[in-house]
Amino acid sequence: MRRFDPLTIVWVLLAAILAFLVINPMLRLVLSSLQAVDTGDWTLANYAIAYGRPRYIQALWNTLMLGVCVTALCLVLAVPMAWAVSRTDMPAKGAIKLLTLAAFVTPPYLGAIGWILLAGPNAGWLNQAWMGLTGSGEGLFNIYSFAGLTFIIALYSFPYLFIFISSALDTVSSEMEDAANVLGCGTLRTMVRITLPLVLPAILGGAIITFLEAIALFGSPALIAIPARFNVVTTQLLQFFSPPVRAEVAAAYAVPLLLITLCLFGLQRRILRRRGFVSMTGKGGERRIIELGPWRWVLLGYSAFVLSLCVLLPYAALSQAALAKAWGRGWHLDNLTLDNFAYLLFRHETAGQSVLNSFYYAGAAACIGIVLTLSIAYIVSRRLLPGANVLGFLCMAPIVVPGIVLAVGFYAAYAPPPFALYGTATLLILAFTTRFLPVGYAQASAAIRGINPEMEEAVRILGGGRIVAIRRVLAPLMRRGMIGAWLLVFIPASRELSTALFLYGPKTRTMSVMLLDLSEEGNFERLAALGFMLLIATMVIVAIGFRFVGRDFMQRRT
Amino acid sequence: MLITRRTAVTGVSALALGLAPGAARAEMAELEAAARKEGAVTWYTAHTDGESAEQAGAAFTKLYPEIKCTVIRTTAQVAYQRLQQDIKNNSANCDVFSSTDLGHDETLKARGNFLKYAPLNLAGVSPDYLGLDKDGYYHATVAELCVLLANTRRVTDAETPKLWKDLLTPRWKGQVTVGHPGFSGTVGTWVVVMRDTYGWKFFEDLERGKPQIGRSVNDSVTTLNSGERQVAMGPVGLAKVSAARGNPIRVTYPTDGAVIVVSPSAIMTNAPHPNAARLFMEFLCGPVHAQVMADAGRAPIRPTAQGSGLPEGKILRPTTQQIVKGIPEVIEQWRDLFGN
Numbered sequence: 005m006r007r008f009d010p011l012t013i014v015w016v017l018l019a020a021i022l023a024f025l026v027i028n029p030m031l032r033l034v035l036s037s038l039q040a041v042d043t044g045d046w047t048l049a050n051y052a053i054a055y056g057r058p059r060y061i062q063a064l065w066n067t068l069m070l071g072v073c074v075t076a077l078c079l080v081l082a083v084p085m086a087w088a089v090s091r092t093d094m095p096a097k098g099a100i101k102l103l104t105l106a107a108f109v110t111p112p113y114l115g116a117i118g119w120i121l122l123a124g125p126n127a128g129w130l131n132q133a134w135m136g137l138t139g140s141g142e143g144l145f146n147i148y149s150f151a152g153l154t155f156i157i158a159l160y161s162f163p164y165l166f167i168f169i170s171s172a173l174d175t176v177s178s179e180m181e182d183a184a185n186v187l188g189c190g191t192l193r194t195m196v197r198i199t200l201p202l203v204l205p206a207i208l209g210g211a212i213i214t215f216l217e218a219i220a221l222f223g224s225p226a227l228i229a230i231p232a233r234f235n236v237v238t239t240q241l242l243q244f245f246s247p248p249v250r251a252e253v254a255a256a257y258a259v260p261l262l263l264i265t266l267c268l269f270g271l272q273r274r275i276l277r278r279r280g281f282v283s284m285t286g287k288g289g290e291r292r293i294i295e296l297g298p299w300r301w302v303l304l305g306y307s308a309f310v311l312s313l314c315v316l317l318p319y320a321a322l323s324q325a326a327l328a329k330a331w332g333r334g335w336h337l338d339n340l341t342l343d344n345f346a347y348l349l350f351r352h353e354t355a356g357q358s359v360l361n362s363f364y365y366a367g368a369a370a371c372i373g374i375v376l377t378l379s380i381a382y383i384v385s386r387r388l389l390p391g392a393n394v395l396g397f398l399c400m401a402p403i404v405v406p407g408i409v410l411a412v413g414f415y416a417a418y419a420p421p422p423f424a425l426y427g428t429a430t431l432l433i434l435a436f437t438t439r440f441l442p443v444g445y446a447q448a449s450a451a452i453r454g455i456n457p458e459m460e461e462a463v464r465i466l467g468g469g470r471i472v473a474i475r476r477v478l479a480p481l482m483r484r485g486m487i488g489a490w491l492l493v494f495i496p497a498s499r500e501l502s503t504a505l506f507l508y509g510p511k512t513r514t515m516s517v518m519l520l521d522l523s524e525e526g527n528f529e530r531l532a533a534l535g536f537m538l539l540i541a542t543m544v545i546v547a548i549g550f551r552f553v554g555r556d557f558m559q560r561r562t
Numbered sequence: 563m564l565i566t567r568r569t570a571v572t573g574v575s576a577l578a579l580g581l582a583p584g585a586a587r588a589e590m591a592e593l594e595a596a597a598r599k600e601g602a603v604t605w606y607t608a609h610t611d612g613e614s615a616e617q618a619g620a621a622f623t624k625l626y627p628e629i630k631c632t633v634i635r636t637t638a639q640v641a642y643q644r645l646q647q648d649i650k651n652n653s654a655n656c657d658v659f660s661s662t663d664l665g666h667d668e669t670l671k672a673r674g675n676f677l678k679y680a681p682l683n684l685a686g687v688s689p690d691y692l693g694l695d696k697d698g699y700y701h702a703t704v705a706e707l708c709v710l711l712a713n714t715r716r717v718t719d720a721e722t723p724k725l726w727k728d729l730l731t732p733r734w735k736g737q738v739t740v741g742h743p744g745f746s747g748t749v750g751t752w753v754v755v756m757r758d759t760y761g762w763k764f765f766e767d768l769e770r771g772k773p774q775i776g777r778s779v780n781d782s783v784t785t786l787n788s789g790e791r792q793v794a795m796g797p798v799g800l801a802k803v804s805a806a807r808g809n810p811i812r813v814t815y816p817t818d819g820a821v822i823v824v825s826p827s828a829i830m831t832n833a834p835h836p837n838a839a840r841l842f843m844e845f846l847c848g849p850v851h852a853q854v855m856a857d858a859g860r861a862p863i864r865p866t867a868q869g870s871g872l873p874e875g876k877i878l879r880p881t882t883q884q885i886v887k888g889i890p891e892v893i894e895q896w897r898d899l900f901g902n
Contacts, residue, residue, distance in 0.1 A: 059897065125736075127789040148774065230742065231774050233902045246639060246744070247669075249646045330787045330809050352616055353633050419651045426651035509648070510604055510634050510655045524637050524745065525611055526781035528788070 029413035090173035113223025118318025168210030220406030369436035427509020447489030638747030662747030754888035799859030
């Protein structure tokens with residue numbers, strides 16, 4: 005008979021934690037959508053209310069269209085740039101990567117504010133310039149429109165796709181491209197027919213993540229869609245939380261989103277099934293840089309254009325607003341002031357606290373998430389326990405749950421008694437941990453798989469236990485990878501809005517919620533100043549991360 | 563007798579609160595002592611813009627440095643939503659609740675969420691603002707006027723709208739901005755008054771003029787400042803303060819009547835700091851707050867505040883019943899018409 009393995013206890017413990025973080029909130033979401041709120045009887049009435057008005061269905065349709073359009077636009081933005089950076093001799097790759105990183109760390113709602121300043125139909129810089137140049141009475145762009153919303157969401161979502169695709173392209177060797185060249189294909193045809201199909205899994209995976217991010221955003225739609233007079237699912241969900249609070253109707257409204265994402269992942273499996281994407285043969289395939297000749301300048305121009313849209317222009321507009329008494333008056337000496345920063349730091353009771361809250365919750369969530377995913381990834385990869393794969397699956401499961409849906413689930417599960425976590429820091433930290441569990445797990449398992457078990461076995465042959473092996477061999481080897489993973493959880497968690505929105509209380513306001521509260525009054529000067537405080541703090545943390553792990557922490561590990 | 567810092571502060575604050583001598587003063591001193599022990603008060607407010615709310619909180623803390631005042635400023639409907647979430651989850655956070663939508667207060671009162679308290683400082687309040695709640699649970703603590711605003715750089719004196727209906731003319735197509743009744747209680751009250759005066763057609767016509775819809779009523783002022791839009795319905799207080807800072811804002815009292823929004827405050831039954839909450843209610847009804855509000859361009863509830871008093875001309879004041887019934891209706895009508 006097999007001896008009882010003490011690791012079983014660890015397995016049970018981890019499984020219990022994941023049940024708490026992942027299974028229970030989703031279960032409660034689905035259950036509460038099917039129950040009458042007072043009696044607890046089974047009912048479909050919540051669905052009837054949630055889909056009982058044309059306005060509500062229109063919002064769902066708007067969201068789906070938004071997701072599709074954003075994803076398509078992101079592909080257009082990301083694919084040429086990723087290809088150029090990974091495979092070609094385009095100059096200034098370092099700068100392009102750095103600016104993409106800047107786009108990645110920019111909270112989408114901050115970018116949206118930058119673009120309101122740039123493309124507000126009458127007062128936006130670009131429209132003012134257009135009217136000045138042409139003498140036209142009307143501006144060229146209207147950010148307050150469906151197209152405007154699609155555009156700004158895409159600008160801050162495409163870095164995901166960029167990371168996915170360029171990481172995949174980095175591993176494709178040139179042999180197959182060479183074969184295509186020998187058979188008479190030009191560079192473009194080779195790229196379209198050979199290179200891109202080889203990284204189709206990465207493109208599909210990235211596209212699905214982009215779609216999910218786009219449909220789950222709250223901040224940008226609140227800023228753009230309300231003045232543009234249309235609703236999306238997230239703004240509609242918030243209405244169900246307006247008095248009378250109908251959390252169960254919100255749950256019913258959110259469930260189809262969950263089904264849609266499940267279908268997407270199913271579709272991805274179907275497309276990828278029975279096709280070979282093996283490009284890493286382990287036989288040292290050579291990677292050759294493609295020489296583009298004069299075209300490399302075209303690609304550089306395109307990349308610079310895209311990045312100036314998502315980083316340079318909005319940052320210029322935001323810095324003007326943050327330093328202005330009234331942003332519409334433009335750059336004038338008498339319009340310059342540091343008062344917006346002074347107000348937030350010294351005269352505002354809660355703004356400073358909200359900054360600290362954001363970093364505290366994000367840091368705690370990143371720490372918990374990394375410890376948890378690392379333990380699970382280790383158990384899975386070393387096959388220490390039967391049934392370990394279940395744990396790995398649960399870690400990846402939240403990827404199919406849009407942030408706002410997760411928040412509704414967490415609200416249903418843990419806000420009321422017996423847990424009574426509503427408004428506490430614990431609730432926010434746990435929700436952030438769950439939300440970014442898949443990111444942490446992907447990183448952790450890649451880092452562990454990259455370490456040959458023979459090294460640990462050597463420790464054990466020499467008489468050291470598993471703990472010694474982990475502490476003296478594994479931990480030092482993985483330090484770099486883990487700091488990178490920590491940052492990849494920390495950065496999005498520090499600016500997370502849609503999850504925080506339903507879970508925070510007056511003492512646990514995060515900076516993202518604070519920005520939203522300030523935005524109600526349309527006070528862009530102070531919003532911009534608060535945004536800059538967030539950005540500067542994030543940049544400092546990223547810079548410290550660079551020192552430890554180098555710039556490559558953004559690379560996706562598969 | 564030695565005058566310690568403590569007695570000095572108490573003396574000053576009792577003076578500042580404008581108390582009658584004798585029994586009331588003793589009562590107030592007792593309340594202050596109890597409030598100091600609690601050391602904090604949390605205020606959910608939609609009464610003013612964020613900056614004025616922070617100023618009011620700071621004025622309170624200046625009077626009582628031992629009591630930390632946490633100001634949570636949002637639009638009325640958002641504040642109410644958060645309060646509802648608090649109540650539903652049995653989580654007591656809010657001490658004093660200041661909405662701009664009287665309907666909130668009526669509902670909360672009926673459900674037993676309000677603590678009945680008659681501030682001593684009601685003594686100096688102008689009769690116009692007394693007795694807002696016949697049962698005495700909530701009390702008017704500030705008032706605001708909804709008026710017509712224009713950007714002075716783009717709109718001449720002559721063409722500035724003078725009547726509410728002037729906003730509907732083709733001249734202002736694509737140039738109007740207003741807040742959203744689904745967020746702002748002040749906008750909600752204005753929409754109710756316009757609907758009940760001119761019919762819902764007013765908004766159907768407004769919709770054809772493609773207005774920009776903000777959330778807070780204060781959003782109008784920032785949108786005009788930026789030059790994004792040219793004319794607006796907006797609050798007189800923030801507009802005056804903003805104009806005094808050099809922004810291009812012109813205030814016009816509509817000849818068919820400015821809409822007055824009288825905003826109440828009340829103490830929550832489950833207030834975590836019940837004594838500090840009472841003291842804060844005294845503050846809200848007292849002279850210091852009245853002066854902070856007068857300086858912020860609002861209509862203070864005490865006639866003694868400098869710069870108080872309503873302007874000449876017609877003022878439309880809806881009844882409590884009109885607001886309680888009207889705002890939920892117009893929010894639905896609005897969402898159906900404007901789509902957001």
